Every structure is written in C-alpha cells, then in structure tokens.
Amino acid sequence: MLIAHERKALRDRFFEAGPISLPDLEILELILFWALPRQDVKPLAKELLDAFGDFTRVVKNSIDRSRQHTGLTKAVALEFKIIEAAALRLARSKIMRRPVLSS
Numbered sequence: 224m225l226i227a228h229e230r231k232a233l234r235d236r237f238f239e240a241g242p243i244s245l246p247d248l249e250i251l252e253l254i255l256f257w258a259l260p261r262q263d264v265k266p267l268a269k270e271l272l273d274a275f276g277d278f279t280r281v282v283k284n285s286i287d288r289s290r291q292h293t294g295l296t297k298a299v300a301l302e303f304k305i306i307e308a309a310a311l312r313l314a315r316s317k318i319m320r321r322p323v324l325s326s
Contacts, residue, residue, distance in 0.1 A: 226261075226262075226263055230256055233249060233252060233253060234253065236249075237249075237253060247272060247277055247278035247281075248265075248268050248269065248272060250278055251264075251268035251271060251272065251278060251281060252264050252265055252268045254302060254303070254306065255267060255268060255299060257302065258296065258298040258299040258302045259296070259298075259299065267295065267299075271295070281303065282303045282306050282307050282310075283307055284300075284303070
C-alpha cells in the first residue's frame with residue numbers, strides 16, 4: 224500500500240507545516256485524493272499544472288475545459304469548483320469585515 228502511505232505522509236506534512244509550506248503540486252494532490260481515492264494522483268496533478276500553469280488556474284478552469292485532460296473526472300472538476308466557491312466566500316467575508324472609509 225505505497226499510495227496509502229504516501230498520502231498519509233503528505234497529509235501529516237500539511238498538518239505539521241501548514242498549507243503555505245506545500246507547493247502547488249502537493250496541494251493539488253491533497254485535493255485529488257478525495258475524488259480519486261484508489262489512484263496515484265501525482266501524474267494528474269503534474270499534468271494539470273503543466274496545462275494550466277499554477278494552482279489558481281487549475282481550480283478556476285471551467286468544468287468542460289478541465290475534463291479534456293486525461294483522468295480528470297466530473298467529480299474532480301466539481302471538487303475544483305467547490306474549492307473556488309469556498310475561496311470566493313472566504314475572500315468576500317474578509318472584505319466585508321473591513322472598515323469602510325468615509326472620506
């Protein structure tokens with residue numbers, strides 16, 4: 224069970240070092256673990272980064288365009304859209320709590 228061991232090691236590093244310490248590739252792997260539970264996701268994560276450039280562009284891609292890539296299921300594309308929606312809500316919430324300048 225090499226894949227299970229690698230996944231556990233990556234999750235442990237994420238918890239110990241924090242999300243900022245991991246490169247885009249490893250953050251994508253963590254996300255892909257959920258949608259593709261019995262598959263080595265590193266090749267797909269690399270392919271997505273090569274195709275779209277960085278984590279933000281991978282997540283922001285449309286579902287149709289994302290599904291053109293080998294191994295990317297509808298579940299994975301949907302997961303990226305959920306992450307994008309969550310990020311937008313977090314950003315909006317942070318902005319809404321800022322004081323408004325009156326002059």
